[in-house]
Amino acid sequence: MVELRRTRRRLSIAVLLTFAIVALFVVRLVDFQVVRAAELNEASHGKRAVSQTIYAPRGDIVDTNGVVLADSVTRYDITASPRHANAFNRRADDGTTQKVSVFDALTEISEISGADINKLMTAISSDPESNFTYLVKGVDTAKYRAIRDLGIPWVYVETVPKRTYPNGSVAGNIVGFVGTDGPQNGIEVTENDCLEPTKGVSTYEQGADGVRLPGSTVVSTEAVPGGTITLTIDSDLQWSVQQTIAEQAIAIGAESAMAVVVRVSDGHLMAAADWPSVDPNDRDGLDPAFLGARMFTYNFEPGSILKAMTAAMAVDQGTASANTKVTVPSRWETPEGSVIRDATNHGEYRLTLPGVLAESSNVGISKVASELANAVRYDYLRKFGFGEETAVGFQGEEKGLLASSWDSQQKYDIAYGQGVSVTLAQMASAYQALANGGVRMPLTVVDSCTLPDGTVLRPEASQGVRVVSESAAQQTVDMLQSVVTNGQLSSVLSIPGYNVAAKTGTGEVAEGGVYTNERIVSVAGIAPADNPEYVVIVTIVKPDIMKTSYAAAPVFQEIMARVLKTYRVPLSIKPAPNLPTTW
Missing domain, CATH: 3.40.710.10 (DD-peptidase/beta-lactamase superfamily)
Structure with a gap:
């Protein structure tokens, strides 16, 4: 009889503890999913979502006959996430796996782009908790493809337009030029309201290792190209x-x-x-x-x-x-x-x-x-x-x-x-x-x-x-x-x-x-x-x-x-x- 009472007491305590634990989980679940849902969702999204600028080409400048005096060509900025810059495994064509260190990866980028390896190392190490840094700016398509094919998981690419002047000095005094700080002379300055494109914004999600999740890119603002200026100049x-x-x-x-x-x-x-x-x-x-x-x-x-x-x-x-x-x-x-x-x-x-x-x-x-x-x-x-x-x-x-x-x-x-x-x-x-x-x-x-x-x-x-x-x-x-x-x-x-x-x-x-x-x-x-x-x-x-x-x-x-x-x-x-x- 005594033993039966003890068994019932233990059972009651176990049930009470179970209810207490379940109640605690319910309270936490309500806190997570109802009370703090928006806050936690925003924090979580902020850690996995990466915002990216979408560039559109600057408008052309053409002469009275449509001959292009200024246009934009596609170039690529190579960026990286220092926070996720770690050694990674690369599978070779023969099926073997090779471990690639951060230094080795940056050395490969240096050899392709001509960038100074010391500057690349500084970019990665100066703020190791950062999720973004520039490695190399303005590489052409061939170099971009070569860097892309390296398969470095924490290296990304931004597409950017670069200004070129196909006819060189012909009407260069009138056309002007664009520098690193934007339009600096001539028509490029005075007609900037027409020529300047509107940048867009896209967001993609990344996993815990910093790798972009396929199919996660969402464009929130479309990029709009600049207008074309036609000059009277022949x-x-x-x-x-x-x-x-x-x-x-x-x-x-x-x-x-x-x-x-x-x-x-x-x-x-x-x-x-x-x-x-x-x-x-x-x-x-x-x-x-x-x-x-x-x-x-x-x-x-x-x-x-x-x-x-x-x-x-x-x-x-x-x-x-x-x-x-x-x-x-x-x-x-x-x-x-x-x-x-x-x-x-x-x-x-x-x-x-x-x-x-x-x-x-x-x-x-x-x-x-x-x-x-x-x-x-x-x-x-x-x-x-x-x-x-x-x-x-x-x-x-x-x-x-x-x-x-x-x-x-x-x-x-x-x-x-x-x-x-x-x-x-x-x-x-x-x-x-x-x-x-x-x-x-x-x-x-x-x-x-x-x-x-x-x-x-x-x-x-x-x-x-x-x-x-x-x-x-x-x-x-x-x-x-x-x-x-x-x-x-x-x-x-x-x-x-x-x-x-x-x-x-x-x-x-x-x-x-x-x-x-x-x-x-x-x-x-x-x-x-x-x-x-x-x-x-x-x-x-x-x-x-x-x-x-x-x-x-x-x-x-x-x-x-x-x-x-x-x-x-x-x-x-x-x-x-x-x-x-x-x-």
Whole structure:
């Protein structure tokens, strides 16, 4: 009986203990699955889930014909999980198993990629509890495949786009480049809103050993490629213009050279060349001053190519015409006591306004300009686009220097392009206005942005700005033909079959407020003069020899002739006007 009671007591205790244990498990289960479920799930997911950036390619930059000037190619970043970096077993082709240490694995990656083994070891060991570190960035497809085939379980790969420039230095000054910190110059910067892709995000799960679980990848945010920028630049023409100015600049020992081709009807830049030119693929060793487009960023005194604007405003105001007669000594003392000199000593000339332009007389154009009030001339120069950025809004673009009030010397100097600084882009815009019947269209280098969904975005159309009347513009262009038919450089400016209007210019270079013997020489021209389609300007900076416009004239002639031929411009159908240059 006693034994039976003891047995029942033991059984009761056992049952109570069982219930207590079950109750404890139930409480813990409720705590895990109900009370702390979200917290524990998040912590568990955080330990097994790995977030990864998905890269999309940056948009292309293409020329007016669709030729690719900038694109993206696929490269691969090799990453690793230091937390899981341990020795592993690798099965050979013959079925044997080989143990591979961390050092051996990194040595294999080093041999394939060319990375320093010491840097790889540092990446793995510097934070051993980390789940992510870069080993090698930007390897090509062949190296990526070779590393992948090593089968290292704690090594992963990220696909990343790399920027390349298939045509090298062709339009490199305009296109710009992307560096390690993102867009750094040119169109790559100014049109980044169109070109920049949207990154995506994916998540995959890994096991306790750090190996990605097959089929576990989930994309939470899709990556979106960048849009395509289409330029107005013709890359074939750009290449030939770059070659032409480079050859002449090197031959005469110039510091630099620039040339621009503008389509008259819409202000499109067909070529915008610099020498030295920048290859976006290899920028090492190039002076930073030449990394951008100098036609927008370099200020200079234009010299006599500005005389065309002075003549046009005088004609527009009715104070001068092709029949205006000017008595021109080589040295003239103005009513205010200033002294104006022509480039050479000569006897007294009797020149018409076309003759003043053909002879490039500082004295003659100063006398013509003196008939206009300073404020009137200033307003015309602003309408021509001087003293402000062009519509292009290029990175680092300069405004030049155009004072709003002039002293007794400046009022004459500015008439012939001294005491004022401009960019080549501004000067090209001014000549486009003359060629376009007096209407200045905004310069354009970006034609459109095509978004990934096919939407095409273009700059808003502009009616342009009327600078001078159509009659004044045409009379000025007619007078500029006298420079080609009667000027000293007629033989190197003429193009058979076409009427050409042009103006030469030699600007003095000031340093420390004092003019030096350095020169900037230019030729600006329009063709065909009887039905203008293109403007070409060539500017050569600080040549060692041939410090006159003769240095730029044959380059202008070669470029303009190529433009007319390339775009099959019809020949002139009437002879150039035979305007009298003397009286």
